[in-house]
Amino acid sequence: LKTNTESQHSFAMNLNYVNLSFPVKKHWSMGIAIQPYSYTNLSIKSLEQSVPGDTTKFITHFNAKGGINKLSWNNAFEIKELYFGIESSILFGQIKRTSDSQIQNDAQFYSVNFIDQQNYNGLYYRLGAAWHHKLKKDRYLNIGFAIEPSKKINGERVRTTQTFTNDGTPTTLGDTIANSILKTKIQMPVDYRFGISYENSTKYSVFADFAIAKNSQFKNLVGTNEGLKDTYTFAVGGEYFPNFTSTKFLKRAVYRMGFNFGTSPYSHIKTNEQLKDQNISFGIGLPLRNSSFINLAYIAGRRGTKADGGILENYNKISIGFALNDIWFVKQKID
Numbered sequence: 001l002k003t004n005t006e007s008q009h010s011f012a013m014n015l016n017y018v019n020l021s022f023p024v025k026k027h028w029s030m031g032i033a034i035q036p037y038s039y040t041n042l043s044i045k046s047l048e049q050s051v052p053g054d055t056t057k058f059i060t061h062f063n064a065k066g067g068i069n070k071l072s073w074n075n076a077f078e079i080k081e082l083y084f085g086i087e088s089s090i091l092f093g094q095i096k097r098t099s100d101s102q103i104q105n106d107a108q109f110y111s112v113n114f115i116d117q118q119n120y121n122g123l124y125y126r127l128g129a130a131w132h133h134k135l136k137k138d139r140y141l142n143i144g145f146a147i148e149p150s151k152k153i154n155g156e157r158v159r160t161t162q163t164f165t166n167d168g169t170p171t172t173l174g175d176t177i178a179n180s181i182l183k184t185k186i187q188m189p190v191d192y193r194f195g196i197s198y199e200n201s202t203k204y205s206v207f208a209d210f211a212i213a214k215n216s217q218f219k220n221l222v223g224t225n226e227g228l229k230d231t232y233t234f235a236v237g238g239e240y241f242p243n244f245t246s247t248k249f250l251k252r253a254v255y256r257m258g259f260n261f262g263t264s265p266y267s268h269i270k271t272n273e274q275l276k277d278q279n280i281s282f283g284i285g286l287p288l289r290n291s292s293f294i295n296l297a298y299i300a301g302r303r304g305t306k307a308d309g310g311i312l313e314n315y316n317k318i319s320i321g322f323a324l325n326d327i328w329f330v331k332q333k334i335d
Contacts, residue, residue: 002312012041016319021074031074039067040095061100068093068120081133087126091153094119115160118221120186122153138201148191150214155221157182187219206238207258215265229274233262237281254285254293260301270308277303279315291325 001008014036021031046060068091076085097116130144158181192212199205215228237258242251257280264275279301285293299317306312 027078037068037070064097066095083130085128124151144195146193150190152185189217228265235260252287256283295321
């Protein structure tokens with residue numbers, strides 16, 4: 001993270017998804033999955049300041065952690081060249097924000113701790129469809145569309161405050177702030193995704209995707225939008241697999257590259273200009289037995305700007321995944 005005068009480094013890890021899929025009948029498959037829907041992890045420490053006209057000084061620490069998780073049940077159906085899918089999900093999670101103000105003067109030292117705890121839960125669904133068309137031998141054209149309709153989920157907020165001395169001893173009991181227990185609905189925005197790909201099933205595939213998220217529809221616990229803007233994302237990429245039937249390890253590997261460009265839902269604090277987000281990625285799929293792979297990827301990108309007092313974020317991401325494909329529940333005939 002960089003401004004014109006300061007810089008900071010940060011590190012974080014997260015789970016992307018765990019998914020289990022299996023066939024039910026010839027033209028029907030089913031799956032279950034769990035993944036983060038959103039997450040928060042930040043820490044801010046203010047500079048020590050003096051209260052005007054007083055010897056008192058204070059330092060404020062602000063922290064936010066938590067997120068919303070998604071547990072999904074997926075069903076997909078095939079009708080000749082057409083594919084249809086529905087994802088039914090439960091959203092659940094908690095976000096906890098704390099503000100700890102340490103106050104010191106000539107006589108005493110104490111801190112005031114403010115806690116804002118928000119709990120979320122709700123149901124939602126997503127629909128998808130695709131056309132898988134054979135052009136000629138080993139050549140296919142794929143066109144897909146998915147929509148995540150606008151939805152409302154349950155939200156609850158409880159705010160409390162408590163005072164501590166220098167050694168951490170509470171001087172007051174934890175107190176719920178008046179009128180701070182709030183139960184309401186959060187409005188989540190609609191999301192559209194489009195995709196097209198061309199594949200040579202024995203050598204390579206190329207892809208292009210476009211997504212639109214109507215973040216201006218979002219409404220938080222108190223019914224405000226928080227200034228979020230509609231976003232779009234455009235991505236192109238491809239993968240190359242030299243020879244799946246080769247006995248040489250690197251010839252059975254899958255090599256990938258992609259580029260992503262889009263807008264952020266956030267705006268510059270001074271100019272109100274919508275911020276950009278772009279990255280480039282490189283990946284490789286290392287073969288295990290049958291059709292299973294260890295997938296490694298490196299992503300480098302940037303978002304935001306340093307202009308007019310803004311913040312520029314340069315980020316690097318390393319991803320490790322396992323795609324395990326096998327035939328289950330088949331009794332061996334020969335040992």
